[in-house]
Amino acid sequence: MNAKTGSGASAAPALKQTLGTIQLWGIAVGLVISGEYFGWSYGWASAGTLGFTVTALFIAAMYTAFIFSFTELTTSIPHAGGPFAYSKKAFGPLGGYFAGAATLIEFVFAPPAIALAIGAYLNVQFPSLDPKTAAVGAYVVFMALNIVGVQIAAMFELCVTLLAIFELLVFMGVVSPGFSMAHFTKGGWSGQDSFSLASIPGMFAAIPFAIWFFLAIEGVAMAAEEAKDPKRSIPIAYITGIITLVLLAIGVMVFAGGAGDWTKLANINDPLPQAMKLIVGEHSSWLHMLVWLGLFGLIASFHGIILGYSRQIFALARDGYLPGYFAKIHPRFKTPHRAILAGGVIGIAAIYSDQLITLGGQTLTANIVTMSVFGAITMYIISMLSLFRLRRSAPAMERPFRAPFYPWFPAFALVGACVCMATMIYYNALIFGIFAAFLACGYAVFLMTKNSRGTEQSAYDVA
Template sequence: MGMETGTAAGLSKTLGGWHLWGIAVGLVISGEYFGWSYGWAQAGTLGFLATTILVAVLYTTFIFSFTELTTAIPHAGGPFAYSHRAFGPMGGFIAGYATLIEFVFAPPAIALAIGAYLNVQFPGLNPKLAAVGAYGVFAALNIAGVTIAATFELCVTLLAIAELLVFMGVVAPGFAWSNFAAHGWAGDAGASSPAALGGVFAAIPFAIWFFLAIEGAAMAAEEAKDPARTIPRAYIAGILTLVALAFGTMILAGGVGDWRDLANINDPLPQAMKAVVGADSGWLHMLVWIGLFGLIASFHGIIMGYSRQIFALARAGFLPAALSRLHPTRRTPHWAILAGAAVGIAAIFSDEVLAFGGQPLTANIVTLSVFGAIVMYIISMASLFRLRRTAPEMARPFRAPGYPLVPATALSLACLCLAAMIYYNPLLFGVFVALLALGWLYCRRAAGRPMAGASVETVVEPGL
C-alpha cells in the first residue's frame, strides 16, 4: 500500500505565506455568509452567541495545536498523515475518511447557497442548476493549476473580507441590542432553563460552520514554500481574522429587525441588509454580487482541499489508485477533483435521502460535513499527544503553546461537541457511520487487505 509512482508524485512547491493565509481564510469565509443562521432556529440569538463563544475557543486552541502537526509532517493528506504516523493504518483510515466526508460534503452546501444568492437577482434561475454550474467552473479552475487556483483564492478572499466589512458598516446604523436579544433563548426561556441549554448544544454544528475547514490549508503543505515558517503565520492570522468576522457579522445581522426571519434561509446577509436599506438599494445589489465572492472563495478552496485529500488517500492505497494521478501538464489531481465534484452534485439532488428530521437539505449537509470535521479534530489532537510520547525526536518547527493544556482543551471541547451532535442528530450520525463503513469495506477488499499492510513511512513521507 505504498505510494503510486510516476504521475502520482510531483506536486509543485509554489505557495507563499499570503497564498496559504488566503487558502485558510477562503476555505472558511462562506461560513460568515450563510449556514450559521440555522443555529438561531435551534438556540435563539443569545443561545447561539454562547455556542459560538464555545466553538471559537475550540478552534483557537485547535489551530494553535494543529499547526505543530502541520509543520512537523507537511503532507498533502494532512490529518490522514498525522494519524497514520501516530496510530498506524487504522488511525490513518479514520482521520482520512472523516476529513474526506467533511471536505466532500461542505461544497454542495456552499453551491446551494451560491444558487440562492443568484436567485435573489434572477428569480427564474433554478438554484440547483446554478450550483451544478458552479461545480463545472471551479473544478476546471482547480485543474488549470495550483498557482492559478491559489492566486484566485487569495483575490476572492480579500474581496469577501472587504464585503463583510462593508456589510457591517451599512447595517450598523440599524442595529439595536433589543432586536438581537428579543426571544434570545430557545423556547423564549431564561438562560438557565433546560430548553435554553439544549438549544446551545443543538446549535453546535452551525457555530462550527463559522470556522469549518480552516484546517484544509494543511493539505497544501506539500505545495508550500518554507512550510515551517509560512504555515504557522497563515494559520494564526487566519483564525484571528475569522473570529473577528464571525462575531461581527452574526451580532450585527441579528440586531437589525426580527432575526427569526433569517433563521432558516440560505441568504441571511442580503435579507438583513434589505431590512436596513430597502429592496431597491444599490448597497443590497452590491452585497448580492460581491457577496458571491465569499461563497466562491470557500467553494473553490474546499475543492482544492478535497482533491488533495482524495489524492493522498489514493496515493497511499486507501482509494482507487487512478485518483492519485496528476494531469500530465498541469500537475494537478484532476481525477480527484472530478470525483469529489460527482459526489457533491449527487448530494445537491439528494432531497429524498438527506432532507429529513424537519431540517432543510442544506442544514443536514452542513451537519454531515461537521461530523467529519469533529471526528478528525479528535483524532488529530490524540495524534499530537501520542507523537509527543512516541516520537520526541521528531523535528517540530512550531510547538503547540501551553502544552498540554491548550491541545487538551481542544480535545475536550471536540469530544463535547461530538457527543452533543450525536444526541441531537442520531440519523445523520448513522449516515456518517455508514459512509465510514463503506470506506472500510473498500480498504479491506482492495489490494489484499491494505489496511493491514500499509507502511507508515510510505504514507507519511511524500518523497518529493
C-alpha cells in the first residue's frame, strides 16, 4: 500500500511493487487457463454439448460485463485484499467480511481441484503414481516457488501460461483432421438430438462448470498492490485476458466435442488427452506431448491461484479479520509465506476429504469445483453492489478506469450472477449448506474478534 496508508498504518506490512503489464496479463490468463483443460466437461453430463454451449456463452457474456465493471474497482482501490477492500469501503466491516470470506473460499478450494487434475494427467503417463500423492507434491513445489518471490513467481507464471496457450492451439490442430460437427451435435441437448423444454434444467445445472472456464480471473485484483502502474496495466491485463480466455474456451470445447463420442469425455478430469486418443490412438507421440505440455495449463492456474489466496489471507489478517500471524512478510523474500502455507494446508486436507466432500453422487473434483464457484458468485454479487454503492457514496473518488455502458454492464453482471446463484443453490443444495456453514462459522469469529480489530483505517477504508 506504500503511501496509501492512513495515520497509524505506516507500520503495516506492505508488498513490493514489481509487476508489469505483461506479467499481470500472464496472471490473468494463467489463473484461469486450467479451466480450459478440465472441469468444464462435467457440464456435458447434464446439458449435452449444445446445451452447455448456450450456458457457456451466457456465462462468457456475464464475465465480460463483470470484468469491464470490476476493473473500475481494481484501479480505484489497488489493494491486496481485492473484493474485500472494495466491499469494506462500500459497506463497512461487515461487507468486507462477507466479500473476503467468499473470495477466500473461492481461492482456497480451487487449487485442490486443479491439483487433482495434475495428478490425473500424470497418472496417464505413470499409471502407478497415485493422483493424490502427485497433487500434494504439486502443493509443496509451488508453495515454495511462491514463497521465493513474487517477481520470480510472476515470470514463471507468464512462461507456463504462454506454453499452455500454445498447447491448446496444438490440441485443436491435431484433432481438427478428425473433427466432425455431427459428433459435436449428436445428443447435444441433454442426450437428445433436438431442443426441448426438458433440456433447460440440464443447462442450468451446468452453470458451475461453465463458470469454471473463467473462474478466478478476478484474482489479478489481489496482485494490484504489487503492480508498478495499476491504473494503466490492470485494465489492459483484464480486457486482453478475458478476450484470450473466451476464444480459447470456445475453441477447446468445440474441437473436443467434435473429436468423437463426447459422452466418453464427461465426468473425467482429463478430457483433452482422452479426446486426442479418439483421433490419434493411445500410443501416438502427440498424446504424450499433450500430457506433458498440458500440465503447463494446470500448473499456471494452480501456481497463480496460490498467489491469489495468499494475498487474500494476508490482507484479511493485516486488517484484523484473521489472526495477525498470517500477515507476516518473509524477511528475505518479502512474500506472505505464512499465508501461502495456511492455504496449502486447507487444500491438502480437501484432497483427502473424500467421505466429506463426495456428496450428492458427484465426484470429489466436481464438488470442490462447485464449492469454489459458490464463493466466486457470492463475491461477484457483492462486488457489483459495491460498485453501485461507491458511485453514489463516493462520487469524487479517483476512477482511472470507469465501467463502460454504466449502469448496464454492471447490472447485467449482477443479474447474471444472481441467476447463477439461484440455480446453483437449487441443484447443489447440500454443497451450498456447507458453504453457508463456512460463512456462518467465519461470521461468529468475526463477531468475537470485533474488539481486536483496531480503529485505525487506511485511506481505502473510508467512503
